[in-house]
Amino acid sequence: MSDDPPLLAFEGLHHRWGDQVLYEGLDLELHRGETLALIGRSGTGKSVLLKMALRLLVPDQGSIVAFGQEVTERTERSMFDLRQRIGMMFQNYALLDSLTVFDNVAWPLRIAGWIDRERIRERVAETLGMVNLPGTEDKKPAELSGGMKKRVSLARAIVTRPEILLYDGPTTGLDPANAKRVDAIMVRLKEDGVTAMLVTHDLRSIELCADRVAMLHDRRICWAGPTESLASESPQVVRDFLTGNFKRYYDPDRVAAAAGRFTAEKG
Ligand SMILES: Nc1ncnc2c1ncn2[C@@H]1O[C@H](COP(=O)(O)OP(=O)(O)OP(=O)(O)O)[C@@H](O)[C@H]1O
Ligand SMILES: [Mg+2]
Secondary structure (H helix, E strand, O other), X not given: OOOOOOOEEEEEEEEEEOOEEEEEEEEEEEOOOOEEXXXXXXXXXXXXXXXXXXXXXXXXXXXXXXXXXXXXXXXXXXXXXXXXXXXXXXXXXXXOOOOOHHHHHHHHHHHOOOOOHHHHHHHHXXXXXXXXXXXXXXXXXXXXXXXXXXXXXXXXXXXOOOOXXXXXXXXXXXXXXXXXXXXXXXXXXXXXXXXXXXXXXXXXXXXXXXXEEEEEEOOEEEEEEEHHHOOOOOOHHHHHHHHOOOHHHOOHHHHHHHHHHHHHHHX
């Protein structure tokens, strides 16, 4: 890892929703050129963390620095330039159903102030080619399969050629062939020098794409280390996560309380 300052750094994050404490002193750094996989159980706040990097959500406390600039103190308007430099592939695609593929992918360019139609057309076509979806400009999201929607969402994330990419579950729900396609695109972008944070439960993607892995557990990053040491040198909690051994982490009181609520609602 380089000694350069990180491209993206979360420091001392605290956040809660009502009485749910999501982060309690979360620290994480992303360095130029690396791909960092972020793993953790469902509901631990992986997606929220990526959204905080784009200031779509703001933490209660703590600092988020992207390209040397504090994100949490910025106004919405002053995020425009930073959002050109950070692309995000959302977990649920976040495509606009009423727009064509072309208009969905062109959206970030228009926000960035591109007005030359021919230039926009060329960039969108080139980007759809990069995700193996050439010629789909006129389709609507409803006409696409899940795998195609993922790739349109990836095209929109990379259309401004951002320096940082945030992938939220890029292969989730895809069949093996489509998952391989997305992995191959991520590897290519990495070879092109893109720095990335990859939220995934997919070990194949981690092995292929990630240099480092960090695990979000118990409201903070409980472990981070090189991908090679993931299976051998990580703590028990990480290995239990990878093998699906969750039993010891269940809080019986919480499970009982949730079951009680469910019965009460039914009755
Ligand atoms: N805007 C919001 N308002 C209130 N609660 C929210 C909001 N966004 C997320 N949460 C809550 O924060 C917690 C973490 O959500 P998040 O989507 O980040 O989990 P995750 O780790 O990405 O899970 P998964 O692996 O299932 O995608 C959840 O309990 C969720 O309900
Ligand atoms: Mg999520």
